[in-house]
Amino acid sequence: MQADSVAGKSLTLVISIMCFLACLTAGTVYLINKSASAWLRNIATEVTVQIEPAERMEDTDSLAKAVKEYVERESGIVSARVLSISESSSLLEPWLGVNSKLLATQLPRLIAVQLHPRISPDLRDLEARLGAHFPRVAIDDHRQWQDQIRTVTHSFALGGIAILFLVGAATTAIIISATYSAMASNHEIVEVLNFVGATDRFIAHEFEKHFLRLGVRAGVVGAASAMAVFSVMPLLVEFLGSGTLTNAELKRFIGNGMLDSYGYIVLLMIVIIITLLCVLTSRFGVFRILHNQL
Template sequence: MSEDAEASEDQPKKKRFGSRSAPLLPEAGAAGAPLTAVIAIMSFLAVLAMAALLMVNRSASEWTSALRSEITVQVKGDSPSDIDASVAEAMRILQETDGVIEANVRSREESAKLLEPWLGEGNAEVFLNIPAIIEVRADPSIRDNIDLLRNRLTAAAPGASIDDHSRWHDRLSGATRSGQALALAIFLLVMAAACAISVFAARAGLAANHEIISVLHLVGATDGFIATEVQRRFFILGLRGALLGLVVALAVLGLLALGMKARMGTDGFLPTFSLSGWVILWLAVAPIATCLVTALTARLTVLKTLANQY
């Protein structure tokens, strides 16, 4: 047998057992780079929504924890001497109360500075008997007996009153729930948009490859086989777009975190954001969800469309 004959026999075998260089269903106009770009945008928005949810949760946890562990006692009087006497009695009661960790009295100068934005510099100490303020750090369980502590303070120091910050805590909790609901709603809307895009892209792909699908049915291919091929293709496209959106979102969030840190410094009141390891893992949930939603929606769309047409 000649060498040319041997070469001709080996060539079909290489084609038969070689890897497939092109997908079974070629890319249509709705697939490929445009679909990847759209999925990247959806992934970017989903990551931002997840970051907003994490930031709200973290900030609210810090704020509510501080409010629940702090109590403010205000002591009024007709004269500075009366105020000092009432403060001494109030401090005695606080030190005898179980659950009180620490109690500090603000000086008159510090209390006067709090009133300067409204009364002007130096006016508060001249014209007013500034009430004394006692900052109390206590165990959160003390709130269960806050009325008992209030009665004891009132009996020992008639000018004393307690602010347990419950009103601020309730308002902050309500605002937190609203922020969480908004971030979650945005995330769900992004997932719904990804589903809609996947449906339109899958239908466009089926329409563009109608003849190929007809041939596949003639040679015995099932709807499940065709749906698996489409799902595989959409999963690859979705993975590319999701990773691209994640990278861009992490870059934007990193710049935002640096900007917030530079502007606010050590101010711990406003919400902050930092890209730690656990935060990045949580943010990765968004692109993964986008990729899976895209692939599964494409599969279900193909199965439903083929069942109605064939």
């Protein structure tokens, strides 16, 4: 099959689209995983002490200050900082809007505690001691968040792998069909090659060379298109008129949407896999057809 023929061009286009979808999926899973890992790393060394508000705000403030000083004396604590009312309200702003400042006074006061990355204190013991010394105090170590993030990340990774498998299966089916069609349309050539003593391996190799060129060409086009999408992703979201909340959520989910060098290696791997799939599928297809012709 000539690469420049209509059938050859159509096949290249279809494999390019397959490679594009595979790269898009792999790239997105990579971004989510990278973003989640960074998030998990951050929150693993951070806990929040929550203090239920008292009747009077001044009481809550003095309690928060005392708790902060107590926590700072503990070993394994790098720093502790009481979040101001405005800081707490800004955390709620994406969900509750600008009126959240009023509500923040009714919510627990928060102390952001930075843990030592290697010498972590016994948080259960610390919570028990805080409870014995101070009223209405609790520690949130974000474990529930971490579990949820891991679950979501794993779900996306599994979904991504499933999509990659489907793309791989579709690509294989397309190449099998193209190999049969190429063998049929080049029947006379195959016959002459047989008559001059070509082995099945030689004939399969001739087809392999064709599908290798096709795989590389389609892979590069597909991967380059996916890279272009990743490059314009932040602009695209903004252009489509997303709000602050969407932007914040998207950033939390996939970071800035740009791939780093490892991300590009992932895309390169996809190109290699797609090319190998093209080459090996055509090879086994030719062997099978020639075997059946005997």
